[in-house]
Amino acid sequence: MYLPSQAVIQDITIENSRIKTYTLAFTDKEYQRNFSYAPGQFMMVSVPHCGEAPISFASSPTRPGTIELSVRKAGELTSRLHSLPAGSMIGLRGPYGKPFPMEELAGKDLLFVAGGIGLAPLRSVITFCLDSGKYGTITLLYGSRTPEDIAFQADIEMWRKAGVDCRLTVDESSSDWQGNVGVVTTLLPQTMPLSSSTVSLVCGPLVMIDFVIKELTQMGLKDEDIITTMERHMKCGVGVCGHCHMDDKMICVDGPVFSKKELTESVAHFQEKPTVT
Ligand SMILES: Cc1cc2nc3c(=O)[nH]c(=O)nc-3n(C[C@H](O)[C@H](O)[C@H](O)COP(=O)(O)OP(=O)(O)OC[C@H]3O[C@@H](n4cnc5c(N)ncnc54)[C@H](O)[C@@H]3O)c2cc1C
Ligand code: FES
Known part of the structure; x- marks a missing residue:
């Protein structure tokens, strides 16, 4: 094994x-x-x-x-x-690991939100969707630290030609950057109103995932229609060593793909914390 x-x-x-x-x-x-x-x-x-x-x-x-x-x-x-x-x-x-639910996503409008290397797993999904032709509209919001950090540029060009609405943002601009400046959540209002069949797939650093999930919820997406990936250091990768646990979940076998619904049901980090007065 x-x-x-x-x-x-x-x-x-x-x-x-x-x-x-x-x-x-x-x-x-x-x-x-x-x-x-x-x-x-x-x-x-x-x-x-x-x-x-x-x-x-x-x-x-x-x-x-x-x-x-x-x-x-x-x-x-x-x-x-x-x-x-x-x-x-x-x-x-x-x-x-558990993959994205590609069958369940068929026919849905997909809103991808990625930061940095988080676009790598979503690149797999976007290519799958374009090749199989079974999905609705595809929108990608992609955040990088600086214009020089924007990865997968050749893919983004190809996706644009294939009809994907790709919107990029950088945290810090340089003089020749004409695009959006700000964290990736600053692109979310541009996607409103969302169609009733929208599902969002979110990948990136945990802090980005937290903010994006909160905004998507405020924009009206249901918990089961927000799907993300979780990261932990791993040893075995097959659910044996317990190294990758996140409360009662093992990222290597229960994830790395989780819906917001699954996370709020079982992971303390994602549960609403009572307001201290
Ligand atoms: C499901 C999954 C998918 C992933 N997919 C990708 C991917 O597609 N591309 C990609 O580049 N990365 C991916 N990663 C992340 C990648 O596995 C890690 O960055 C990995 O640790 C790199 O190994 P390394 O030996 O180079 O770095 P490491 O030596 O593991 O160090 C990586 C970073 O983690 C810190 N670190 C080391 N040990 C610990 C520890 N015990 N606790 C906390 N912090 C620690 C280090 O200081 C360093 O900043 C994925 C992770 C998971 C869980
Ligand atoms: S890495 Fe060993 S249980 Fe997940």
């Missing part, structure tokens, strides 16, 4: 100074052919002597043959990964 399969880095796309996207293929061609996954799931990635880390699929299963993982340089393993050239081997085990 803990044995990784060997994969070769076929290609590397530099998204920005901290994020690279890796195109990977298992060296065992039969294994690659039979490999399947769903948007929202993740792989445990390993590099010799650096341990393992969970990384979400950035690619869509509608495009088989290779998989793509987008990695932000954070600590030991991801820094080592960033130093590897194309042709290098890494270890992969998975897929793990």
